[in-house]
Amino acid sequence: MSATGGRHDEDGHHDAAGHRPGGPWFAFLESNTTGTGREFCAAARTRGMRPVLLTRDPGRYPYAAEDGIDIRVLDSGDPDAVLACCTRLAAGQAGLAGIASSSEYFVAAAARTAAALGLPAADGDAVARCRDKERQRALLADAGVPVPAFTAATTVPEAVRAADGIGHPVVLKPVSGSGSVGVRLCRDRAETLAWAGELLGRGTDERGNPVAARILVEAAVTGPEFSVETFDDRVVAVVAKHTGAPPYFVETGHDVPAPLPRADADALGATALTALAALGLGWGAAHTELRLTATGPVVIEVNPRLAGGMIPVAVRAALGTDLVDTVIAKSAGRPAPVPAAGAGHAAVRFLPAGREGHVTGITGLPDAEAAPGVVAVAAGTAKGRTVRITHSFQDRLACVVATGADAAEAAQRAADAARLIRIELEEPAAPEEGVGGR
Template sequence: MSSGTGQWFALLESNTTGTGREFCGAARARGLRPVLLTRDPDRYPYVAEDAVDTRVLDTGDLAAVVATCGSLAEDAGLAGITSSSEYFVADAARAAAKLGLPGPDGDAIARCRDKAMQRAALAGAGVPVPAWRAVFDVTEAVEAATAIGHPVVLKPVSGSGSLGVRLCGDRAETEEWARHLLGRGTDERGNTVPSRVLVEAVVDGPEFSVETFDNRVVTVVAKHTGPPPHFVETGHDIPAPVPPKTAAVLGDTALSALKALGLGWGAAHTELRWSAQGPVVIEVNPRLAGGMIPVAVRAVTGTDLVDAVVARAAGQDTAPASGGDGRGDGRLGTGSAGPAPAGERHAAVRFVMAADAGRVTSIHGLAAARGAPGVVAATAGTAVGRLVRITHSFQDRLACAVATGADTGQAGARADFAARLITIDLEKPAEPEEGNGGR
């Protein structure tokens, strides 16, 4: 089924939760025909629900991506290509460059996605980062952890959504987790993974993210995370309830990080912790934030980051993204409500977390959640028939609610109440199967 008559707008894969489907709605609202380039359309429930055109190909093969985009250009014209998936943003940028379309620096994005290369570039530019070492085997991991001092954090040098990230309190835990990470041949998307692990110092203090577009700070977000030894994000507060001076320092640090990495075109999502010495960059993600953050941002500021990303990649004019009290008329795609009522300039996102593994048999309460006070969006990130595994990552988030309020407390309470109205029933699978899939 065709989605329109305008030029094509290609999406190289998609994130599996959050705002993935919103990109298609934003493209359609701009008169474009979204088309998803994917290995497996069934990975994304919204494709069938929203009648999104697809092209099935090996999306890990840049030549195949460029060839497919070339055929789209010959068909009805191709306005642009981008990705909402962490794993494909670099190749989307590289494909855009080969086709003469707007896009960021694909090589800079690829360097940024290698967390060891990112750390080195940031440290070299004087941007505060945790003490760290990249290691190739278990012995090196233990030596690095001993030198840095336990506890330490171990994580893959490439990845997304807290997958594989773990706090290790002693030598035995470090050795065990390093062996696990180094024993993986592929990531959750089936891509070959580098045989390196990052060992880094623990940074104590509250966690934030800074959402930017080009070289402008849109907003600062406060994060809620689950209990250690994992770092799963369970909610967000927008804007972060911190003094203006603190927000300004966080924003300036994020912009310094982007400059050091050769970024600053389009959206970026920079994660930081506020330590006793001030802000420390945990990582820079050269993409739009996931976790429904863009939905919450639009609700309280009027700035539609999804629409801005689509417009930028399609070479269309878009007003500069900005935070503050500006309330624009930006769009979100299918399934999202409009801006919050006047006076409700705070928003919160709360997730329904998987408590156990199993296959989804039913989903209840979405309508009730959407009708709850202050709620602007309530969505399920899974579907009936999908297998759920406990991965201690973003994949454990099965649904979410976004709500607004007059202050952080009210917005958070509303989002939490709405999320509790959503129930997802599971049955135990007969035997182990492939899990949730990647971002």
């Protein structure tokens, strides 16, 4: 099946328009729905490969239809189905150059499938271990990497006892997840009781995949937040993170590079590399989140994938390093791109949802694109969609990336441009009396 209805031979020799382009396939096992998900496909094409998206639900990816990306519909959570599909692609005339995923939930499966076919890949088992936040925390703690005090819980009483033992405030989160989904600060027993019940009552994640009835209770660590973007065993950038008001941790922006003293940036980078080594990682991209406390860096979590949140776009704009293309090159066994000149500083700012409603229009995107220093503008929603407040990355309706002479100028430009974007919402219809009530 093709995103635009184009046909395929069994070997996939036709692209979405029914033509016969040259070059091997590059398979993406699911994807980010916005931002770098689209850029991954574009980077593969630029390198002469043909991106093909392996997905359970093509409707999640409007860009695939817009860009004429080939699609194979399958159960992306079934390793055998994924391997069978990639085996067919590899056996075809064009061949298969590589397999990757920009989605947190599929990086381990993509790595294991690539390895099974003899293609370049990270250690899929190490990636899978890292995806389980409890196992990750235990491995880091055993290796002496500073992490918050933590306990896993499978019932609400266990979560409350864990919080009492650690001491409030605590942070509750799913043992697997992404984009701040389900992450909340609980300041007392009542909040812990309520949020543990909410998390443990969820049977699926935001993609509809089953989730384990297990959560992590950890000490709330104070100090500014950062991420360290690495590739293999090299620190590419230390990024300052901005988040919304407690008790949630929704990211509202990023600054690249973080405006920090060199000693602090070096300490954050060194801690991230130590964490990767302890987890058996260090192949390809990783995104490590930390807080800088009074006693030094503390690892909040390691993500064995390229950063989301348009951070790679900001890194490219500020530092000239194209992390998206570097991931594609590594996964296809090709030379990494040579870094270009960067502007020195870049910032990402998001437009958050202020309320729920149906999107009736989006205006101001061209104005934002034309604003000083702006290098990228993206809408995270579309006309006809419904906006819900989820206290996660899904609440970000648009984003802007801008450059500047310093961190302050880049941040101001990005914020000013983001304010030019208008997401018009229509109030959800109230249920009629006697219909849809309790």
